[in-house]
Amino acid sequence: MPLLTPWLSSLWLTLVTDIDTGTGRTLIDSMTNEVIVRDQSIRDLIAIRPMSYDQAVRAALRERREARQARS
8 A cells, every 4th residue: 555645645746846736636646557658650740859757857847947947
């Protein structure tokens, strides 16, 4: 049994980030679904550069930091 339920985890998430409880709950709930992409045909349809989870997190944190700096 996990230490925190999804509901408690979403409340904790709202304390340490600026997202609302509903979004936090959706994010927490989605973490139970492992997604492994094997079909790469999407690359033929959209012009984006795929990135790893770590790269995506770093990019998101960088964008958030830059947005905060622009506001101040």
